[in-house]
Amino acid sequence: MTKDEYFMYLAIKEAEKALVLDEVPIGAVIVKDDIVISRAHNLRETLKDATAHAEIIAIKDACTKLLGWRLIGCSLYVTLEPCSMCAGAIVNSRIERVVFGAFDYKAGACGSVLNVAFNNSLNHRAQITSGILEEECRTLLQEFFKKKR
Amino acid sequence: MTKDEYFMYLAIKEAEKALVLDEVPIGAVIVKDDIVISRAHNLRETLKDATAHAEIIAIKDACTKLLGWRLIGCSLYVTLEPCSMCAGAIVNSRIERVVFGAFDYKAGACGSVLNVAFNNSLNHRAQITSGILEEECRTLLQEFFKKKR
Numbered sequence: 001m002t003k004d005e006y007f008m009y010l011a012i013k014e015a016e017k018a019l020v021l022d023e024v025p026i027g028a029v030i031v032k033d034d035i036v037i038s039r040a041h042n043l044r045e046t047l048k049d050a051t052a053h054a055e056i057i058a059i060k061d062a063c064t065k066l067l068g069w070r071l072i073g074c075s076l077y078v079t080l081e082p083c084s085m086c087a088g089a090i091v092n093s094r095i096e097r098v099v100f101g102a103f104d105y106k107a108g109a110c111g112s113v114l115n116v117a118f119n120n121s122l123n124h125r126a127q128i129t130s131g132i133l134e135e136e137c138r139t140l141l142q143e144f145f146k147k148k149r
Numbered sequence: 150m151t152k153d154e155y156f157m158y159l160a161i162k163e164a165e166k167a168l169v170l171d172e173v174p175i176g177a178v179i180v181k182d183d184i185v186i187s188r189a190h191n192l193r194e195t196l197k198d199a200t201a202h203a204e205i206i207a208i209k210d211a212c213t214k215l216l217g218w219r220l221i222g223c224s225l226y227v228t229l230e231p232c233s234m235c236a237g238a239i240v241n242s243r244i245e246r247v248v249f250g251a252f253d254y255k256a257g258a259c260g261s262v263l264n265v266a267f268n269n270s271l272n273h274r275a276q277i278t279s280g281i282l283e284e285e286c287r288t289l290l291q292e293f294f295k296k297k298r
Contacts, residue, residue: 050218050242051200051209060200069199084265085237088258092234093199106272109237113270114263116233121262123255 004099007031007077008133011101014041014054015079015140021046025140028054028078030062030071030095037074038062054078055086059093070094079137081108081130087116090126097127101137153248156180156226157282160250163190163203164228164289170195174289177203177227179211179220179244186223187211203227204235208242219243228286230257230279236265239275246276250286 001009007029014027018041026042040057044050055078063069075097076090082100087109090098098110098117109116110128118125150158156178163176167190175191189206193199204227212218224246225239231249236258239247247259247266258265259277267274 044218047212048217049209049212050220051205051212051238052218053241056200060198063198063200068197069193069201071199083237083241084258084271085234085241088232088234088237088265089200092202092232109233109265114265114268116237116258116263116265119263122233 003034004077004129004132007036007075008079008099008101008137010036010039011077011079012133012136012140014039015137018042018054019140019144025144026054026078026080028058028076030058030074030076032066032071032074037065051085053083053086055082056089059089059095063093072096075099077132080104080141081110081112082117083107084109084114084116087114090117091119091122091124094124095126097129099129099132101131101133102141103130103134152183153226153278153281156185156224157228157248157250157286159185159188160226160228161282161285161289163188164286167191167203168289168293174293175203175227175229177207177225179207179223179225181215181220181223186214200234202232202235204231205238208238208244212242221245224248226281229253229290230259230261231266232256233258233263233265236263239266240268240271240273243273244275246278248278248281250280250282251290252279252283
C-alpha cells in the first residue's frame with residue numbers, strides 16, 4: 001500500500017461513517033508532514049447545511065488546528081472529486097495537493113466538469129492526483145444510490 | 150431606492166462591520182419573500198478560517214433558519230462578486246438569485262474570471278444581477294486596501 005493509498009483508506013473510513021448516518025458516503029482527511037490534521041465526512045442532511053461537505057468541514061477543522069486560514073504544505077485526500085464549492089475552498093486555503101478517488105462527472109471541479117482547483121486564472125493552484133482507490137470509493141457511492149432507488 | 154438597492158444597502162452595513170474588525174469589507178444578506186433571513190460579514194482573519202466568507206456564513210445561517218439545506222426562493226445580496234467557493238455554495242444550496250455590487254476581476258466566479266453560479270454544466274443555476282450600488286461597494290474595498298499599503 002502506497003502512502004497515498006493509506007491516507008485514501010482513512011478517507012474511505014470517514015465515508016463509511018457518513019453511510020451509517022444515511023448521508024452520501026464521502027470522506028476526507030487533511031495531512032501535513034505525514035500527520036493527519038483533520039478528518040471529516042459529509043453531514044449535509046444531518047446538519048441541514050448545504051456547505052457541510054466533508055472537505056469544507058475538514059478544511060475548517062484544519063484551520064483551527066493550524067491556527068490560521070492558510071493550509072500551507074497540506075494535502076487533502078477525498079473519496080470523490082471536489083465540487084466547485086470545495087475546490088474553491090481548496091484554492092482559498094492554499095492547500096498544496098488534492099488527492100481524490102472517484103471522478104464526479106456531474107459536478108467535479110478538479111477537471112471533470114469545471115476546473116477550479118488547478119486554474120491558471122486564479123491566484124493558487126493545487127496539484128491534483130486522481131483515481132487513488134477509485135473503485136472502492138466509487139463502489140461505496142454506487143451501493144448507496146442503488147439502495148435509494 | 151429600489152428593493153435591490155435597499156437589500157444591498159443592508160449588505161454594505163454588514164461589510165462595514167467587517168471593516169471595524171480590520172477584515173476585508175464584504176457583507177451579505179439572504180432574503181426570502183422580502184424578509185431578511187440571514188446577514189453576515191467576512192470573518193476570515195477573526196475566525197482564522199479560509200471558508201469564513203460572508204456568503205458562506207450567511208448560507209449556513211439561512212439553512213439553520215429554514216431547517217434545511219435547500220434555500221429555495223432565496224436571494225443572496227453580496228457587496229463583492231462571489232468567488233468559486235461561494236458561487237459553488239450558491240449552486241449547492243439552490244439559491245434562486247444572486248445580486249452583487251462590485252465585480253471581482255481577480256477571483257469572481259459569477260462571470261468575471263470563472264462562471265460557476267450560472268453554468269449550464271451544473272444542476273442548478275442562479276439568476277445573476279450585478280453592479281447594484283457598485284460604486285459604494287467598490288469604494289469600501291478600495292479604501293481598505295489603500296490603507297493596507
